[in-house]
Amino acid sequence: xxxxxxxxxxxxxxxxxxxxxxxxxxxxxxxxxxxxxxxxxxxxxxxxxxxxxxxxxxxxxxxxxxxxxxxxxxxxxxxxxxxxxxxxxxxxxxxxxxxxxxxxxxxxxxxxxxxxxxxxxxxxxxxxxxxxxxxxxxxxxxxxxxxxxxxxxxxxxxxxxxxxxxxxxxxxxxxxxxxxxxxxxxxxxxxxxxxxxxxxxxxxxxxxxxxxxxxxxxxxxxxxxxxxxxxxxxxxxxxxxxxxxxxxxxxxxxxxxxxxxxxxxxxxxxxxxxxxxxxxxxxxxxxxxxxxxxxxxxxxxxxxxxxxxxxxxxxxxxxxxxxxxxxxxxxxxxxxxxxxxxxxxxxxxxxxxxxxxxxxxxxxxx
Amino acid sequence: xxxxxxxxxxxxxxxxxxxxxxxxxxxxxxxxxxxxxxxxxxxxxxxxxxxxxxxxxxxxxxxxxxxxxxxxxxxxxxxxxxxxxxxxxxxxxxxxxxxxxxxxxxxxxxxxxxxxxxxxxxxxxxxxxxxxxxxxxxxxxxxxxxxxxxxxxxxxxxxxxxxxxxxxxxxxxxxxxxxxxxxxxxxxxxxxxxxxxxxxxxxxxxxxxxxxxxxxxxxxxxxxxxxxxxxxxxxxxxxxxxxxxxxxxxxxxxxxxxxxxxxxxxxxxxxxxxxxxxxxxxxxxxxxxxxxxxxxxxxxxxxxxxxxxxxxxxxxxxxxxxxxxxxxxxxxxxxxxxxxxxxxxxxxxxxxxxxxxxxxxxxxxxxxx
Numbered sequence: 001x002x003x004x005x006x007x008x009x010x011x012x013x014x015x016x017x018x019x020x021x022x023x024x025x026x027x028x029x030x031x032x033x034x035x036x037x038x039x040x041x042x043x044x045x046x047x048x049x050x051x052x053x054x055x056x057x058x059x060x061x062x063x064x065x066x067x068x069x070x071x072x073x074x075x076x077x078x079x080x081x082x083x084x085x086x087x088x089x090x091x092x093x094x095x096x097x098x099x100x101x102x103x104x105x106x107x108x109x110x111x112x113x114x115x116x117x118x119x120x121x122x123x124x125x126x127x128x129x130x131x132x133x134x135x136x137x138x139x140x141x142x143x144x145x146x147x148x149x150x151x152x153x154x155x156x157x158x159x160x161x162x163x164x165x166x167x168x169x170x171x172x173x174x175x176x177x178x179x180x181x182x183x184x185x186x187x188x189x190x191x192x193x194x195x196x197x198x199x200x201x202x203x204x205x206x207x208x209x210x211x212x213x214x215x216x217x218x219x220x221x222x223x224x225x226x227x228x229x230x231x232x233x234x235x236x237x238x239x240x241x242x243x244x245x246x247x248x249x250x251x252x253x254x255x256x257x258x259x260x261x262x263x264x265x266x267x268x269x270x271x272x273x274x275x276x277x278x279x280x281x282x283x284x285x286x287x288x289x290x291x292x293x294x295x296x297x298x299x300x301x302x303x304x305x306x307x308x309x310x311x312x313x314x315x316x317x318x319x320x321x322x323x324x325x326x327x328x329x330x331x332x333x334x335x336x337x338x339x340x341x342x343x344x345x346x347x348x349x350x351x352x353x354x355x356x357x358x359x360x361x362x363x364x365x366x
Numbered sequence: 367x368x369x370x371x372x373x374x375x376x377x378x379x380x381x382x383x384x385x386x387x388x389x390x391x392x393x394x395x396x397x398x399x400x401x402x403x404x405x406x407x408x409x410x411x412x413x414x415x416x417x418x419x420x421x422x423x424x425x426x427x428x429x430x431x432x433x434x435x436x437x438x439x440x441x442x443x444x445x446x447x448x449x450x451x452x453x454x455x456x457x458x459x460x461x462x463x464x465x466x467x468x469x470x471x472x473x474x475x476x477x478x479x480x481x482x483x484x485x486x487x488x489x490x491x492x493x494x495x496x497x498x499x500x501x502x503x504x505x506x507x508x509x510x511x512x513x514x515x516x517x518x519x520x521x522x523x524x525x526x527x528x529x530x531x532x533x534x535x536x537x538x539x540x541x542x543x544x545x546x547x548x549x550x551x552x553x554x555x556x557x558x559x560x561x562x563x564x565x566x567x568x569x570x571x572x573x574x575x576x577x578x579x580x581x582x583x584x585x586x587x588x589x590x591x592x593x594x595x596x597x598x599x600x601x602x603x604x605x606x607x608x609x610x611x612x613x614x615x616x617x618x619x620x621x622x623x624x625x626x627x628x629x630x631x632x633x634x635x636x637x638x639x640x641x642x643x644x645x646x647x648x649x650x651x652x653x654x655x656x657x658x659x660x661x662x663x664x665x666x667x668x669x670x671x672x673x674x675x676x677x678x679x680x681x682x683x684x685x686x687x688x689x690x691x692x693x694x695x696x697x698x699x700x701x702x703x704x705x706x707x708x709x710x711x712x713x714x715x716x717x718x719x720x721x722x723x724x725x726x727x728x729x730x731x732x733x734x735x
Contacts, residue, residue: 021649029657037664040679043408043492045499047673064523090530092707093697109522118527123700124671125535126408126496133503136525140510143523155425155470156481157505159498161488162455169491177660184656192648277386280560283651284390287556290659291398300669301406302493304413304461305537310405331489332456 004211008219016189016227026227027234030181034235038174038243041300048131051078051095053086056105064101064116064142073134090121097121097131109146163331170243175326176299178235182258183265183319184290186228190269191286193220194361195276217358221266228262229255250329253336257343261322264350267357274360293319321346369579373587377561381591391557391595392602395549399603402545403611406669407537410496411437416444416454416463425474426466426482429508438500455487462486462497531700539614542607543699544668547692550600550626551633551662555654557592558637562730563650581730585723589634596630607699617698621705625698628715629691635722636687642729662688690714 016022050068054061069076077095086098098119108114116139122128161167197203206216236254239245247254269286276282295301296310297319303311314320321342328334328342336343381388415433419426433439444451444463454460465483467473473480484501486494532539565571574584600623607613615622637654644650664670665679666688672680683689690711697703705712 019646019649021645022652025649025652025656033660036679036682037660040664040675040683041492041670042674043495043670044674045671049673087530091701091703093693093701093703112522114523116523116525118525120527120529121701122529122532122535123696124540125532125537126499127671128529128532128535129503130499132527132529133506136510136527137506139523139525146522155474155505155509156479157484157502158481159484159486161486161491161494162452164488164491164494167488167491167494172489172491180660181656184659188652188655192651196648278384279647279651280384280387280564281390283556283560283655284387284394287552287655287659288390288394288398290655291552292401294659294663295402295406298490300492300663301408302410302490302496304493305407305410306405310401313401313405327489338456 005215005219005222008211008215009223012193012220012223016223026185026231030185030231031234031238034174034177034181034238035242037177038170041173041177042169043126044169045127045130046073048074048097048127048134049077049095050074050131050135051086051089051098052076052101053098054079054101055103056101058106060106060109060146061101064139067138067142068099068135071134071138074131087119090119093121095121096127097135099135109143114143171245171331172327173299174239174243174245175330176297176323178232178239179319179322179326180294180297180299181235182228182231182262183293185231186224186262186265187269187272187286187290189224189227190220190266191272191276191282192279193224194270194273195279195282199279213358213361217270217361220270221263224266224269225259225262228266229258232258245330247330249333250335253329253334253339254326257322257325257339257346260343260347260350261318264318264346264353267350267354271353271357271360274357274362293317296320297323299323315345316349318346318349321349369577370583370587373579373584374590377587377591380561381595391553392598395553395599395603396606398549399542399545399606400610403538403542403607406541406545408492408496408540408669409438409535409537410493410500412440413438413462413497413500414442414460415439415497416442416451416460417466418444418446418451418463419466420446421466421468421471423466423471425471425512426464429482429505430464432508433501433504436500436504451485455485458487460487461493462501464501538611539700540696541668542611542613543696544666544692546600546603546607547629547688547695548662548666548668549603550596550630551666551688551691552658553599554592554596554630554633555637555640555658556651557595558588558634559640559644559650559654560637560647561588562638562641563644563647566645567647581727585635585638585727585730588638589631592634593627593630596634597627600626600630613699615699616702618702618705622695622698625691625694625705625712625715628712628719629687632687632715632719632722635719635726639722639726639729642726661686665689667692684714687715687718690718 052065054065065079068074078089086100089095089098100117102115105114118132118135120128120132164171197206236247240247272282272285276285296314296317298314303314324342325339328339417430430441434441442460451463463485465485467481470480470482484498486498488494529535565574608615640654641650644653665683665686672683672689675683694708694711697708
């Protein structure tokens with residue numbers, strides 16, 4: 001029994017590693033992606049392209065433009081005193097906001113009725129609101145200064161970022177992307193596995209051996225589980241060395257939870273593999289599920305923004321729970337008891353997919 | 367020509383006799399667009415915002431009312447108890463807490479300045495920064511109103527803002543064109559990435575190689591049926607975008623279809639190239655899936671705006687074809703941008719497509735010799 005399992009495992013390892021093209025794809029490409037993409041995901045708005053249409057061309061209007069230009073987040077792309085349709089600059093995508101200073105700006109300023117118009121490209125609603133808000137603040141300030149009214153400084157908002165005081169996006173994104181990469185590779189390898197044996201014909205050789213169904217499934221799960229844990233280890237090392245993410249506090253939890261997680265996703269892969277007729281079908285099915293896992297994991301867009309039916313679906317997404325646990329462990333320093341709720345859900349999902357994989361697999365075929 | 371039609375016919379038969387894959391190919395993009403069109407958003411709704419204001423000050427009250435009126439926040443009053451607040455954060459019951467000192471109002475009256483503190487659960491930095499920006503925007507608006515009231519005159523310079531192209535600030539309008547480009551890129555590449563690798567594995571490639579067919583004929587024969595499939599996919603997802611998500615289509619349809627054809631050809635030839643350089647189906651699939659999926663989602667500008675990225679990452683993202691296509695279709699669909707204005711993006715797509723086509727034919731030829 002044990003010997004059978006070992007031999008099967010050896011076979012799977014050999015099959016993966018004897019393929020020269022596989023090695024870089026399993027151990028180089030994912031980590032390159034981790035390093036590059038870990039830095040990439042942020043909603044911070046730090047570049048707003050503003051075009052100015054100055055119909056006034058006075059000392060005041062120039063001062064206003066200088067004030068706008070001084071803001072770090074704002075890049076003045078165009079500075080026109082000429083005619084033409086200002087909104088066209090938004091249509092042509094040369095600016096996010098067009099600021100229009102009317103012709104009688106300076107006269108109106110002394111009587112107190114000056115108006116600056118902002119045309120805002122609202123395709124990205126968040127960025128639009130933030131950009132408009134920046135400009136509104138500057139312009140209003142400018143107005144008060146001009147008539148030398150000591151404007152009340154008003155209420156300042158100071159933010160404190162709990163659990164992540166420096167608001168490091170990488171602390172959140174790098175572990176998340178690592179999870180996604182492990183999932184991608186794990187589901188891919190397993191979902192291709194049995195269907196490939198069927199396509200190549202080697203499944204018949206296995207069918208005539210005395211190997212039992214459970215040994216067969218274990219013989220498939222364990223090698224890929226080990227590969228997954230290996231990738232996790234390399235990824236965590238990169239997270240620690242390159243991104244200085246504090247992983248040591250919860251290393252035991254991370255590995256414990258990873259084992260449970262891997263059982264679930266690898267079993268899901270095997271399930272896809274057994275119900276697929278060809279490798280093509282398996283590929284498209286696993287791709288379909290993986291994209292849903294990724295985009296509905298809460299990693300890129302908050303789960304809080306989703307409608308309630310979608311939030312309900314995320315409960316069945318193992319990636320969501322795994323990311324949640326990793327996030328709590330790494331950023332909130334959580335112990336076993338604080339991750340229990342997510343862990344229970346994750347284990348439930350793993351058991352479900354393991355059972356489904358075993359039930360769907362019929363040795364000897366039918 | 368006859369030979370070409372023959373290869374196309376053969377390829378179509380390959381596709382048709384696997385109805386399950388065909389179903390998947392048509393259904394997947396539709397289901398994904400429907401799901402993600404609703405689920406992938408970056409606007410926050412019903413954020414649990416705690417408020418600590420021991421003195422129930424009017425200024426804070428009015429600000430909170432304004433926040434509540436936006437519909438983005440669910441307000442809970444919290445007692446001024448550090449431990450309880452921290453506990454609520456730990457358990458994930460609240461995402462942010464607005465803390466007002468007891469003397470915000472008196473300070474404002476006496477000195478004209480004061481301070482509010484916003485505590486944010488930054489373990490999800492994306493959510494935290496969205497919430498912070500919302501609160502900040504609303505505080506600014508509130509401040510303007512208060513000044514108007516205090517100084518009892520309107521500010522010398524008023525600002526009127528008009529939101530164009532997406533006046534209701536719906537994030538689905540932003541993301542649906544993005545979904546079109548991501549789905550199209552990935553599905554089209556996946557489709558062709560296995561065809562040649564599959565023939566290699568099955569051995570049937572030898573039959574093609576000894577036939578009098580030219581390499582380009584074989585490639586066209588492989589690409590053409592999938593091009594048609596991809597057209598159907600574009601048509602169905604654009605139809606859904608317009609009917610289900612009310613995404614406007616203000617631009618030129620001809621330009622849209624032209625650029626989409628270019629983009630599909632690009633993705634299909636990338637698939638052929640992957641297929642040509644891979645020794646087996648397995649490696650071809652792994653390359654097109656693991657290699658493409660995350661970079662396309664993250665670096666295309668679909669969710670995270672490219673121009674907010676670090677400059678090095680912006681350069682890296684230039685190799686992601688979906689990034690350029692996305693700029694074009696957002697322009698055409700939402701802004702009605704003239705295609706001539708977008709010549710740079712179209713040119714880049716064109717160069718990428720020709721390069722990939724050339725390389726895929728070349729790798730195939732090398733195999734011949």
